[in-house]
Amino acid sequence: MAATETVLRHHFDNLEQQREAGTLGMWVFLMTEVMFFGGLFTAYLIYRQKYGDAFAAASHQLDVNLGAINTVVLIGSSLTMALAVHAAQTGKRPAQVRFLLLTIALGLVFLMIKAFEYKAKFDHGLVPGLPFEDQGPQTYQWQLFFSIYFGMTGMHALHMVIGIGILAVLVRQAWRGRFSPEYYTPVELTGLYWHFVDIVWIFLFPLLYLIGAHVGGGGHG
Numbered sequence: 001m002a003a004t005e006t007v008l009r010h011h012f013d014n015l016e017q018q019r020e021a022g023t024l025g026m027w028v029f030l031m032t033e034v035m036f037f038g039g040l041f042t043a044y045l046i047y048r049q050k051y052g053d054a055f056a057a058a059s060h061q062l063d064v065n066l067g068a069i070n071t072v073v074l075i076g077s078s079l080t081m082a083l084a085v086h087a088a089q090t091g092k093r094p095a096q097v098r099f100l101l102l103t104i105a106l107g108l109v110f111l112m113i114k115a116f117e118y119k120a121k122f123d124h125g126l127v128p129g130l131p132f133e134d135q136g137p138q139t140y141q142w143q144l145f146f147s148i149y150f151g152m153t154g155m156h157a158l159h160m161v162i163g164i165g166i167l168a169v170l171v172r173q174a175w176r177g178r179f180s181p182e183y184y185t186p187v188e189l190t191g192l193y194w195h196f197v198d199i200v201w202i203f204l205f206p207l208l209y210l211i212g213a214h215v216g217g218g219g220h221g
């Protein structure tokens with residue numbers, strides 16, 4: 001009973017009511033995120049329709065192989081996150097910690113690969129706002145493509161960083177035995193957030209990397 005009282009907030013009658021309120025709050029938050037990323041996707045699709053050839057040519061500078069690897073990494077992280085939630089629900093503390101740490105590790109792998117991609121863009125003069133590699137009459141369209149690319153993938157990476165920070169807090173709490181079959185809401189809600197971030201990438205990868213279906217990667221990474 002004492003353990004329940006330490007996690008039950010005073011304005012809730014019981015843990016189930018607290019869990020339902022937290023879940024509703026997370027879904028409302030995720031809906032605002034859908035609207036935010038939806039605006040970015042809309043802008044991208046409008047300009048892709050307007051400058052299709054230039055966007056296709058610019059996308060060939062993205063490394064499809066690295067993008068595909070990152071897609072697999074994030075799918076794997078969704079699996080480990082789901083397993084962490086299940087471990088919390090069943091009261092398996094060592095498994096909670098293990099799967100949360102694996103999720104963090106996969107998230108860091110994703111960010112390291114993305115940093116490698118970003119560095120290649122800087123090295124090859126493909127960063128708008130800096131001296132940009134001349135692409136002749138399509139220079140403006142290429143700059144527009146990479147502005148959207150950095151905007152969308154940068155915001156996604158920021159969400160990953162935030163998620164990893166939250167996961168680190170959960171690891172500490174899980175190690176101390178804070179979660180149990182009666183109380184695992186923070187792990188479950190973080191799982192919803194993490195899955196959403198993964199889904200965003202599932203849309204980003206084909207839209208940004210697969211214009212014109214160029215197979216084999218190529219580009220500058």
